[in-house]
Amino acid sequence: MSETRDRLLRAGERLFRAQGYSGTGLKQLASEAQAPWSSMYHFFPQGKEQLAEQAIRYGGELYAQMIRQCFATYPDPREAVAAIFAGEVKILRSSGFRNGCPVASVALDVxxxxxxxxxxxxxxxxxxIAALAEGIAASGKPEETATDLATYILASLEGAIILSRTSKSVKPLEQTAQFVLHTLQGKLPRRARKAKNARAAAKS
Amino acid sequence: MSETRDRLLRAGERLFRAQGYSGTGLKQLASEAQAPWSSMYHFFPQGKEQLAEQAIRYGGELYAQMIRQCFATYPDPREAVAAIFAGEVKILRSSGFRNGCPVASVALDVxxxxxxxxxxxxxxxxxxIAALAEGIAASGKPEETATDLATYILASLEGAIILSRTSKSVKPLEQTAQFVLHTLQGKLPRRARKAKNARAAAKS
DNA sequence: GTCTATACTTTGATAGAC
DNA sequence: GTCTATCAAAGTATAGAC
Known part of the structure; x- marks a missing residue:
């Protein structure tokens, strides 16, 4: 609907992603969005938290679409996941290692x-995770295994992004991708379902 | 040497870990450390950045020691890594999902x-990564492979911590551990060394 | 819906007495 | 090394005219 509101959300996504929640001021945000300061509380009467909430969902939906797009383009999960990692490499490179995950930086803050x-x-x-699991399950894997795999893939991706962003090198992302892809092509852990047994073993 | 200085560093590690860099105020930090406000700039004349820098190194060294300790206790890398993940589960649980990685939250902020x-x-x-690689190499793996593996392990661990902390559930951590451990016991990706080839393939 | 102005708080950082 | 007082700036949030 509103043009200004959209600009505020996009600026929020950009800035929160690069500087975190606490590190981003509303005035900087409004200025970056080329929106008048008054629109801030016009569109988001409940202030910063409300804006952040919606910016997170906005960026989250974009990324979910990208994931689904990858699986639509590459029916083979291995290729799809490779494309996701490769896409992240491109994003980091082209942004000078500013644009990491739009959610992680805020999540750790708050x-x-x-x-x-x-x-x-x-x-x-x-x-x-649901989008990844759906793409994986489509290739024939049982649903529970697919969700476990999806969680693991997202964790590896998120961590690799952090390492790459902090070190200003895409190497961690590329190296991590290799091992994740290998997991995808290989046989899965014996009985990924029986998490309880494994849990007990890990604790000891 | 100084008792007060140590308390400030420890408080820094605690607060930065839970709230990030921008989210933590120096006054809150001094109060939490039960240190007078004046000691802040007495011990860290260059201000917040200097304190953060040293707090990061302080927490980083503690965690590195923990990693080495795990490999000393469990010569089998698989068991050592399992212990590291299990330790993280314990830390998250016992802190009410406050204590994630002492570096990641700051890293994403700044x-x-x-x-x-x-x-x-x-x-x-x-x-x-070096500490992990050393532990892995000790079990006979070639050094380059060990570093690649170590990067992958740390990435997966970091990402899993984020997912667990955000969802307030240890499941992501436990599920991710399963797949990482499976990678460790299985054969490695064919030619982990030839990263260049793999890189090219991932891009296409 | 936007403009200008402003209240109030907290931030990081200094100064000077002791 | 610690105390008290204070600074300028930036933070979030509001008010009222237009």
Whole structure:
């Protein structure tokens, strides 16, 4: 609907992604969005948390679409996941290692302090896992295994992005991709379903 | 040497870990450390960046020791890595999902803005990778492969911590551990060394 | 819906007495 | 090394005219 509102959300996604939640000021955000300061509280009367919540969902939906797009283009999950990692390499490179994950930086900032913002972060992560799992399950794997795999893939991707962004090198992303892809082509852990047994073993 | 200085560093590690760099105020930090406000600039005349830099290194060294300890206790890399993941589960649980990685939250905050703090973050990550690689190489794997593996393990661990912290559930951590351990016991990706070829393939 | 102005708080950082 | 006081700037949020 509103043009200005969209610009605010996009600026939010950009800035939160690069500087985190606390590190981004609303005035900087409005200025970056070329929006008047008054629109800030016009469109988001509940302030920063409300804006962040919607910016997270906005960026999250974009990324979910990208994931689905990859699986639509490459029916083979291995190729799809390779494309996702490769896409991340491109994003990091072309942004000078500024654009990492639009959710992770906010999530770490607020996970323990601002419940209202933590929740959308968790939901977006869950939606990405669902998108990955759906793509994987489409190739014939049982659904539970697909969700476990999807969680593992997202975790590896997120961590690799952090390492790459911090070291300003795409190597961690590329190296991690190799092992994840290998997992995808190989046989899965014996009985990925029986997480309970494995859990007990890991604890000891 | 100084008792007060140590308390400030420890408080820094605690707070930065849970709230990020921008999200943590120096006054809150001094109060939490039960240190007078004046000691802040007495011990860290260059201000917040200097404190953060040293707090990062402090926490980083602690974690590196823990990694080495795990490999010393369990000569089998698989068991050592399982212990590291299990330890993280315990830390998250016992802290009410507050204590994630002491570096990642700061790294995402400042990676693109505060070079002085980004650098120690990158160095600490590198030291953890080195510690992991050393433990893995000790079991007979070639050195280059060990470093690649170590990067992959750390990435998966970091990402899993994020997912677990955000969702307030240890499931992502436990599921990710399963796949990582499976990679460790299985055969490695064909020619982990020839990263260049793989890189080219991932791009296409 | 936008403009200008402003209240109030917190931030990082200094100064000077002791 | 610590205390008290204070600074300028930036933070979020509001108010009222247009």
């Amino acid at each position: 996970a323990s302090t601002t419940e209202r913002v933590r929740k959308p972060c968790a939901e977006v992560f869950a939606s990405w | 990676a693109s803005t505060t070079e002085r703090v980004r650098k120690p973050c990158a160095e600490v990550f590198a030291s953890w």
